[in-house]
Amino acid sequence: MAMAGKQISRWIGWVFFSDIINGLSLTLSYMFSKTVTEHYPDNEKWVPFERYRGHHFLNTDENGEVKCVGCELCAKICPCDCMEVVPYEDENGNRRPLVFNIDMARCLFCGLCEDACPADAIKLGQHYEFSSENSEALVVGRDALIASPRKAEQGGKVVKAKLTTSNGAPISEQTEDEGYDWWRNIRRS
C-alpha cells in the first residue's frame, strides 16, 4: 500500500512538472545569489599567501646593503640555468654580486635558489604580474631585484585594486590593505 502511494504521488508530481519546478527553483536561487567572480584586474586582486613563489627579490640588511655574498650557489643549483651571478669585492672587502641576472622567461619558480642560499638573500616574493611582449625585458638585474616586492605579510585575501599600466604593461595595482577571504563566497551544501 505504501509502495502504491509512493507510486501515485510520483505520478501526480510528474503530471504537475514537479521535477522541472525543482530545477527551476534551484537556478532561480542561484540567479539572485552573490556572484563568486573575483573582479581581477579591474576592481580586485588576489594577494598570494606567504609561501607563494612569485617574482624573485634580493634581501637587504638593516643598512640597506644587499645580503647576497655572491657565492653563486643559486646559479649552480638552478635546474633551468637561468641565473647569472658575477661577484666582486666592494670597498669594505666584502664579496658582493656585481651582476645578478635572472631570466624570468626561463625560470620555473621551483624555489631551489631560495633553499640553497646561505645568506638568506634570494627569495621568491608575492609579485606575479610581470608579463612582457619581449623576452629580453624579462631578464631582471640586481637593482630591480632589490626593489621588487617582498613576500606578502598577510596573504591569502582579495583586496581592492585598480587597473593601471607600469612600463607600458597593464597591471592591477593594490589600493587597499584590507581584504577578504575569497573562499567565503563559495556556497557549500
Added chain:
Amino acid sequence: MVEIFVVLVMLLKLAVLVAVLLMLPIPLTWLERKIAAHIQQRPGPMRVGWHGLLQPLADGIKLLSKEDHIPDAADRFLFTLAPIITLVATLTVFVAIPFGETITVYGTEITLYLTDMNVAVMYVLAIAGIDVFGVIIGGWASNSKYAVLGALRTCAQLISYEIPMGFAVVGVVMLAQSMSLVAIVEAQSELWNIVYQPLGFVVFFIAGLAEAQRIPFDLPEAEGDLGAGYHTEYSGMRFSFFMIGEYLVLILLAALNVVLFFGGWNPLFLPLPPLIWFLLKVAFFVWLFMWFRFTFPRYRYDQLMTIGWKVLLPLSLANILISGVILS
C-alpha cells in the same frame, strides 16, 4: 485627406514597430548573457559600459566588420536569400499582434496594433511557419554536412510541433468565438484564458519552446553534434540576421503566450496603461524562456519526437475535446 492621414499613421506605426523590433535583440543578448552568468554565479559582461551594457554594440560592430564569407560550393542566390526570408517572415507576423487598445493623441484615436484581422490566429501560425523555409534553404544552400543535418532536424522539429501548437490555440478560439487576436484579448477582460485552458497553455508553451528552437528543444543548433546547425557557414551580418530572427521569434512567442492565455493588455492588479501591462507580461515570458534555457539540458532526438507526437498531440486533442464538451 482623411485617408491620407490614416495611411500616414499606419506607416508611422509600421516604422516604429520595425525599428523597435530590430533594436530589441541588442538589449536581449545582453540580458540573456547576464541571466546565464548569474545562474552560474558569474557577473557576465562587465567591462564595456556600465555592467557591460554596451557589450552588444561592441559585438555588433565586430559582426559588421567581419568578412562576409560565402563558401565556394554554396548556392549564392539561395545562400543570400535564406537569412532575409527568416527575418522578413518573423517581422511580418508582428503585424497581427495587438500591443494595446486605442490611445488618443491630439483628439485622434490610434490603435496600438497594425491590423485587426479576423483570421489573425491562422495568419500568425501560417506566417510563422514560413521561417522554416529560411532555415531549410539556408542549410541546403550552404552545401555543408552540418548545415544540412541541422536544417533537416529543424524542418522535422518545426513541422511536428506546429501541429500541437495549432491545436492548442483551437481551445482559445472556441472560448473567444473568434480568430481575431483583438477579440481574443477582449474576451479575457474578466478572467484570463489560463484559468479555462491550463492544459492548452502547457501544450502551447512547450510547443512554442520547440518552435523557437530554445533549450530544451534546441536540437537544430546542438553545438556538440552539429557545429552550429543550419547557420554553420554563415558569418558577419548574415549570421546576425539569423540571430535577430531567433530573438524575434522569442519575442513573438512571448507575445503570443500573453495574448492567447494571459489576457493581453488587461491589467492584473495595478491600473497601469494597457501597453505597459502588455510589455511587462512579454518581458516576464522572455525572462522565463531565458531562465529555462540555462536550467535544462537538451532532449535527445527520439525524445523530441516522442514528446511532440505521443504526448503533446494527444494532449492538445484532449484539450479540444474537453473544451468542446464544457462549452456545449
